[in-house]
Amino acid sequence: MDIKGLDDRALERVAEFFRAFAVPMRLKILNALRDGPRNVGDLTAEFGCSQANVSKHLAVLAQNGLIAKEAQGTSAYYRIVDPRIYQLCDLVCGHIGQHVADQAAVLDVFRGASRPKRSRRA
Amino acid sequence: MDIKGLDDRALERVAEFFRAFAVPMRLKILNALRDGPRNVGDLTAEFGCSQANVSKHLAVLAQNGLIAKEAQGTSAYYRIVDPRIYQLCDLVCGHIGQHVADQAAVLDVFRGASRPKRSRRA
DNA sequence: CTACTGTATTACTCCATAGCGATTTAGTCA
DNA sequence: TGACTAAATCGCTATGGAGTAATACAGTAG
Numbered sequence: 418m419d420i421k422g423l424d425d426r427a428l429e430r431v432a433e434f435f436r437a438f439a440v441p442m443r444l445k446i447l448n449a450l451r452d453g454p455r456n457v458g459d460l461t462a463e464f465g466c467s468q469a470n471v472s473k474h475l476a477v478l479a480q481n482g483l484i485a486k487e488a489q490g491t492s493a494y495y496r497i498v499d500p501r502i503y504q505l506c507d508l509v510c511g512h513i514g515q516h517v518a519d520q521a522a523v524l525d526v527f528r529g530a531s532r533p534k535r536s537r538r539a
Numbered sequence: 540m541d542i543k544g545l546d547d548r549a550l551e552r553v554a555e556f557f558r559a560f561a562v563p564m565r566l567k568i569l570n571a572l573r574d575g576p577r578n579v580g581d582l583t584a585e586f587g588c589s590q591a592n593v594s595k596h597l598a599v600l601a602q603n604g605l606i607a608k609e610a611q612g613t614s615a616y617y618r619i620v621d622p623r624i625y626q627l628c629d630l631v632c633g634h635i636g637q638h639v640a641d642q643a644a645v646l647d648v649f650r651g652a653s654r655p656k657r658s659r660r661a
Numbered sequence: 662c663t664a665c666t667g668t669a670t671t672a673c674t675c676c677a678t679a680g681c682g683a684t685t686t687a688g689t690c691a
Numbered sequence: 692t693g694a695c696t697a698a699a700t701c702g703c704t705a706t707g708g709a710g711t712a713a714t715a716c717a718g719t720a721g
Binding site for chain 1: 540541542543545547550551552553554555556557558560561562563565566567570573603604621623624625626627628629630631632633634635636637638641642
């Protein structure tokens with residue numbers, strides 16, 4: 418499954434998937450679901466935002482196959498479908514960490530720090 | 540490097556990173572850079588959109604540490620910084636493929652198809 | 662210097678969507 | 692049946708950002 422030869426329609430789908438991760442509140446929700454299913458009221462209380470907001474974000478995540486809903490009485494419990502998504506998040510976090518470190522090194526250069534040495538990067 | 544304990548500021552940063560991938564045109568650009576550096580004019584011609592648009596997307600990608608710029612005369616060549624980002628894209632493509640397959644299976648169920656058999660997936 | 666070329670930036674329009682409050686819908690219990 | 696609770700949906704505002712054309716800003720050549 419390779420992104421290389423995808424047509425416009427498929428690329429739009431991939432972009433939509435990334436968009437599901439592109440909102441801090443949704444990342445919070447995914448984090449909260451790490452330790453097991455939660456219902457809408459719980460999450461609303463935890464984040465201190467409106468119930469409508471949480472419900473909508475959950476719908477977006479579900480629509481992208483990231484979480485699944487299970488009704489229990491009047492409650493709706495959501496759970497992570499595939500824990501591998503956390504690997505994806507961690508990959509990104511790692512990359513950002515690296516990027517931030519690089520920027521810090523560049524800043525050091527501008528500030529005249531004599532430590533950089535290994536910034537052989539065009 | 541784990542997403543679990545990140546504060547709001549860090550989550551905003553992670554979301555921004557995902558946002559860099561959340562536009563089809565930017566995915567196209569990343570695909571185009573797979574086989575080596577390209578300049579702005581080339582990409583503009585290839586995609587048939589405005590040069591301003593390409594330039595702006597390149598700036599966003601560069602700002603997120605995904606690509607790097609190298610000036611050559613009046614031209615600006617951009618290259619992929621870390622090819623591992625394609626692993627990330629492929630992970631996502633795989634997940635989408637799975638998700639689509641699941642949806643197709645569900646559709647089959649609703650259409651009364653008696654072929655599904657192997658959709659053992661909650 | 663001027664003319665030319667390739668990029669970046671500006672000013673702008675338009676659309677998608679995050680967020681909220683209010684309402685509707687669905688499930689439960691009396 | 693009606694009252695209660697939880698979630699989903701609706702109507703709305705405001706903001707972000709993708710796209711464009713036009714302009715500004717290099718670098719190069721003459």
